[in-house]
Amino acid sequence: MRKLAWVRVLAVVMVPSLFACGGAGKKDRDVVLAEVNGDRITESMFRKEAEGLPPYIRPIVDTPAGRMQFLDSLIARDLLMREALRRGVERRAEVRDRLEQARRSILLEALFREVAENARVQSDEVLRRYYEENKANLETGERIRVRHILFKEEGKAEETARRARKGDPFDQLMKDAEVAGGTMADLGMIERGAYDKEFEDAAFAAPENSITGPVKTLYGYHVIQVLEKRPAGLPPFDEVKGKIAVELREGAQREAFDNLLNGLKKQAKIRLAVSPPAGAEAPSVGANPSQGGR
Numbered sequence: 001m002r003k004l005a006w007v008r009v010l011a012v013v014m015v016p017s018l019f020a021c022g023g024a025g026k027k028d029r030d031v032v033l034a035e036v037n038g039d040r041i042t043e044s045m046f047r048k049e050a051e052g053l054p055p056y057i058r059p060i061v062d063t064p065a066g067r068m069q070f071l072d073s074l075i076a077r078d079l080l081m082r083e084a085l086r087r088g089v090e091r092r093a094e095v096r097d098r099l100e101q102a103r104r105s106i107l108l109e110a111l112f113r114e115v116a117e118n119a120r121v122q123s124d125e126v127l128r129r130y131y132e133e134n135k136a137n138l139e140t141g142e143r144i145r146v147r148h149i150l151f152k153e154e155g156k157a158e159e160t161a162r163r164a165r166k167g168d169p170f171d172q173l174m175k176d177a178e179v180a181g182g183t184m185a186d187l188g189m190i191e192r193g194a195y196d197k198e199f200e201d202a203a204f205a206a207p208e209n210s211i212t213g214p215v216k217t218l219y220g221y222h223v224i225q226v227l228e229k230r231p232a233g234l235p236p237f238d239e240v241k242g243k244i245a246v247e248l249r250e251g252a253q254r255e256a257f258d259n260l261l262n263g264l265k266k267q268a269k270i271r272l273a274v275s276p277p278a279g280a281e282a283p284s285v286g287a288n289p290s291q292g293g294r
Contacts, residue, residue: 030043033071034071034074036075036079037082039078041071041074046070046071046074049070049074050070112257115256115257116256119249119255119256121249122249124241126248127237127244127245127248130244131240135234138234138240139233139234140191140232140233140234140235141192141232142229142230142232143189143232144190144203144204144226144228144229144230145187145188145189145190145226145227145229146187146188146190146225146227147170147174147186147187147224147225147227148185148199148213148222149173149174149182149184149222150183150184150185150220150221150222151177151182151220151221152220152221154214154216156182157182157214157223158221160176160177160214161213161214161223164223164225165211170211173223189228190203198215198216199215199222199224202215202224203226206224206226207226207229208226208228208229209226209227210226211223211224211225212224
């Protein structure tokens with residue numbers, strides 16, 4: 001019931017109004033789910049609205065009860081939107097200001113996305129060359145791949161560690177731990193310095209494909225599974241290829257943004273009406289700047 005309440009709240013607060021985008025799309029060819037003062041809510045419109053919900057809420061909308069709750073929430077939201085418009089709420093100064101801020105944010109976000117998408121994608125040859133030229137920067141310390149189960153109670157951790165050493169699958173132990181009030185996580189490949197010293201000392205000291213624990217930290221008692229160990233050094237190209245691609249893509253995007261902004265400043269006539277304080281860097285004002293008071 002509490003989850004269904006969240007469906008109602010999120011539908012009203014987070015998702016844009018259905019009737020505000022009225023006749024767009026395949027409305028006439030869709031199954032009509034409801035009508036609000038003559039405006040139809042169709043299946044495709046419903047699905048599009050549901051996509052705006054957080055991932056942990058969407059499965060609820062796929063249940064019969066959640067689906068009806070969400071539809072009812074959409075109807076309620078549209079009725080409230082109509083009432084707000086009838087009362088002229090959008091004409092209030094503070095509402096106009098917030099709408100203008102939202103409009104600017106949406107436009108800038110769309111522009112940034114367009115510039116980012118147009119930034120060139122690096123080829124494998126470029127990625128390989130970066131790898132060869134930056135080996136020193138790509139080297140890592142000793143790394144291990146770990147999973148762990150955490151309990152507040154030492155007794156539960158002891159029992160889980162006992163079962164793990166007896167041979168019970170760690171996947172099953174993680175499921176059982178969740179039922180018993182524990183927490184669990186697959187931490188992936190980690191280096192030293194990211195977690196508690198007690199946790200790391202125990203995990204890095206354990207052999208590959210082993211269980212260690214319980215290990216006490218500030219958070220409770222950990223049962224740790226070490227799946228893989230890798231020595232310090234340069235990772236293989238295939239392992240860091242994705243990381244390099246992200247780094248180069250982000251660099252290309254930053255360069256594209258800078259080029260766009262610098263070009264716009266050069267084309268613009270910008271006059272500074274104030275002088276920067278001593279020691280402060282003045283804003284870049286383009287090719288034909290002028291200073292207030294001159």
